[in-house]
Amino acid sequence: MYIVIEGQDATGKSTQVELLAEHLRKTGKPVITMHEPDGELESAHKLRQIIKDKNNNFEPMTHVLLFTAAREELWRKLAEPVLREGGYVVSARNWWSTLAYQGYGDGISKSKIIRITKEAMPERYVKPDKSAILTLPDDIRLKRQTGRDDNSKNDTFESKPLDYQHKVDSAYLHIAKDFNIPTLDASGQIDDIQTKLLEIFGL
Numbered sequence: 001m002y003i004v005i006e007g008q009d010a011t012g013k014s015t016q017v018e019l020l021a022e023h024l025r026k027t028g029k030p031v032i033t034m035h036e037p038d039g040e041l042e043s044a045h046k047l048r049q050i051i052k053d054k055n056n057n058f059e060p061m062t063h064v065l066l067f068t069a070a071r072e073e074l075w076r077k078l079a080e081p082v083l084r085e086g087g088y089v090v091s092a093r094n095w096w097s098t099l100a101y102q103g104y105g106d107g108i109s110k111s112k113i114i115r116i117t118k119e120a121m122p123e124r125y126v127k128p129d130k131s132a133i134l135t136l137p138d139d140i141r142l143k144r145q146t147g148r149d150d151n152s153k154n155d156t157f158e159s160k161p162l163d164y165q166h167k168v169d170s171a172y173l174h175i176a177k178d179f180n181i182p183t184l185d186a187s188g189q190i191d192d193i194q195t196k197l198l199e200i201f202g203l
Contacts, residue, residue, distance in 0.1 A: 030087030104171030
């Protein structure tokens with residue numbers, strides 16, 4: 001099963017992905033996690049470093065192509081082998097992030113992003129078996145983001161102005177509606193959110 005947890009920065013996706021993976025490992029089946037555009041794969045990790053460094057100042061369309069290249073690497077080399085074995089792939093983000101950030105945020109044609117993704121990636125990737133979008137009020141999300149110990153001020157997307165962040169926030173609501181993805185308020189306790197996600201995913 002391929003499971004995706006989506007949402008804006010600082011909504012707790014990575015935490016929930018790891019908790020869900022821990023839960024699924026109890027089945028005895030193989031489980032891997034991905035954090036697009038990164039994963040336990042050197043080529044994808046290098047692409048992530050390039051993408052996330054705001055000093056590169058790439059054009060939005062370049063970001064679309066770089067993200068697509070990273071997910072191609074992750075999917076073909078990590079995800080597909082596990083799925084063939086009947087295991088679980090749990091991912092923080094997928095191509096919907098590109099739709100939100102480069103489409104709604106940067107103004108790249110959404111139909112172009114969809115076309116490029118469908119040409120590069122198999123249908124199994126484009127349409128996950130289970131998915132959910134985590135949401136947060138702006139004030140809580142920004143407080144979490146400010147409190148991180150990582151180098152978020154140098155992050156290509158987290159360092160963008162508030163009006164851009166608002167576009168991305170609203171984008172996820174459109175994406176949830178367009179692709180029939182459940183949304184979940186992530187402002188509660190971590191364990192409560194995990195419980196609700198397990199219910200949403202039927203796990």
